[in-house]
Amino acid sequence: MIDFTQKTFGVISLGCDKNRVDSEKMLQLIRVKGCTLTDDEEQANVLIINTCAFLNQARKEAIETIVSCSAERSDKLEKIVVTGCLPQKFIGEIYEGLPEVDVFLGIDDYGSLFDALEKSYEGDRVNMVACGQSLVTDRRVLTTPCHYAYLKIADGCNNFCTYCLIPSIRGRYRSYPMEDLLSEAAGLGEISELILVAQDVTRYGIDLYEKKYLVNFLKNLTKLDNIKSVRLLYCYPDMIDDELIAEIRDNPKIVKYMDIPLQHSEDRVLKLMNRRGSRQGYLELIEKLRQSIDGLAIRSTFITGFPSETEEECDSMCDFLRLAKLTNCGFFAYSREVGTPSYKLKGQIPYGVKRRRVKKLYEVQSEISSAYLDGFINKxxxxxxxxxxxxxxxxxxxxxxxxxxxxxxxxxxxxxxxxxxxxxxxxxxxxxxxxxxxxxxxxxx
Ligand code: SF4
Missing domain, CATH: 2.40.50.140 (Nucleic acid-binding proteins)
Structure with a gap:
């Protein structure tokens, strides 16, 4: 048996805030085991790299991180563990290709971390992807500044956007039980801002409680004295209903801010993306939200350069931005991902054109954001x-x-x-x- 209390662990968390929460739960597992934690990779005996694999670029970053950690390994480093989306989806490709990795675990296998390490110290390379030993804990080691934290309320996605690998990596939508989440939030200590995340927060509860449960959850969450305010990210547009709007409006602890990824404004492209909604519907939703919630800030993200998107459609998206006057926006060039339905679509757009369209959208949004920020000068x-x-x-x-x-x-x-x-x-x-x-x-x- 290995005495893990003599080992020092480091964790590198790549990708999004949802992955960060998984890493924080893993850190808690390691802490409870009595091991030492370090944020200095050179001091680690066991280095865990929790990966993202949603886009080509994320996979490249994950592989480069693994290779460079191995190439620059200190004398102290004994084991490299790779967890998360990359092994979950691509273990067949990377098991042989990354011989420097000692242990592979998928997205629901963090609970087997120490069993896998025991085997590895016995001398075997270990692949425990999809072993099904998930990590059940309502405690975490926060890696954010201590006054804010993310709360991941569900995993997986049922939306099946045609450009997205996430449903095939993370599976169907699974809400975490409300009681567990409340206990997790209560255990975070004094938090000025708790940020709710999931692939789609608005779908929360349908799989567990057979109805939308986000509002009920928000009412209970905001009763916790240690949570001073709550912010919502990743709201799917057609899941925003009157009940949710009223709760955001009336609950003083909910930040008057919504992140609503729209991804495109043009009906033809939205259909190809398998996104529910339309240009007109989105404009009406934005108007309704603004009428209902005083001062509401709306953030969104958009993809340009989707296969067959024309220059005119990109210009129409610019016009949409001028009409919608969103508070904050992020724009991304479409990434052609093997295994997604849109990979096979005709009319793939050259990289340079996609980059130019992203730039154009940012220029338009920059004027809108500047005008918005002008309103705060001398206030x-x-x-x-x-x-x-x-x-x-x-x-x-x-x-x-x-x-x-x-x-x-x-x-x-x-x-x-x-x-x-x-x-x-x-x-x-x-x-x-x-x-x-x-x-x-x-x-x-
Ligand atoms: S909503 Fe669409 S883009 Fe977002 S995770 Fe689900 S499938 Fe992917």
Whole structure:
């Protein structure tokens, strides 16, 4: 038997915030076992790389990380463990191709981490992908700054967008039981902002409770004293109903912000993408949300360069942005993924054209965002302090219309500011993305 309490573990988490939550649960498993945790890879005896494999680019990053960790391995490194989406979907390809990896585990196999490592220390390479020993824990080691955290409320997806590998990697939508999630949230300590994530948060509960349960869950979640506010990411447009709108409007703990990935604006392309909805329907939804929820910020993401998308359709998407006036947007070039239905579609668009269209969309959105931010100049904005930006020599935080890591920031001077607290910041300027200002008590002498 290996005495794991003598081992030091490091975890590299690649990909999205949902993967980050899985990594945090794995860190908790390791901590409970009595092992030492390190964020310095050179000190690790066991290095776990939790991978993403949703896009070509993510797979490339995962493989490069594995190869470089192996090439630069310190004398202390004994085992490399690769977990998550990459082995889950591509174990057949990577088992032989990555001989430097000692242990492979899939997305639902984290519970077998120590069994797999025991076998590996006996001398075998170990493939326990799809062994079905999932990790059940309502505790995590947070890797975010301690005042905000993500809460993953479900895994998998039933939407089957034709460009997306996620349903084939992560399987059908599975909500986590509400009681478990409430217990997990209660155990996070004092959290200024809890960010709900899933491939689609609006579908929460249908598989478990046979009806939409997100509103019920939000009502219970926001009763927890340690959770000061809740932000929603990944809302599927046609799942947003009146009950959810009313809850966001009336519940003071829910941030007046919704992330609604629309992916495209043109009906023909949306149909090819197997996205439910239409240009007109999306504009009506945005209008209804704005009418219903005062000051609501809406973020979205769009894909351009989908097979057969014409220049005119991209221009129409620009017009849609001018009409919708969304608060924040991310634009991505379509990625042709083997195994997705859209891989076989005719009319694949050259890479250079896709990049040019992304640039065009960003230029349009930049004008819209600038006009939006102009409205805050010489006004006071409530900002959640995320900490100190040492490069700029000031504090950094976010207004309610910005989620961490994906939206703009507020850089501000203050006599003092504490991470996780809210401050009134007088905005003096912006650069079209970030804002700059100072608290009233700041004295520049
Ligand atoms: S909603 Fe579509 S894009 Fe998002 S995870 Fe599901 S299938 Fe993929």
């Amino acid at each position: 006071s904005v409530k900002v959640l302090c995320d900490g100190i930006d040492y490069d700029r020599g000031c504090f950094v935080g976010r207004a309610y219309f910005s989620a961490p890591e994906i939206d703009g920031k507020v850089y501000f001077n203050a006599a003092d500011a504490v991470q996780g607290e809210w401050y009134e910041v007088n905005i003096v300027s912006h650069d079209g993305y970030d804002m700059f200002g100072a608290t009233g008590d700041y004295c520049d002498e």
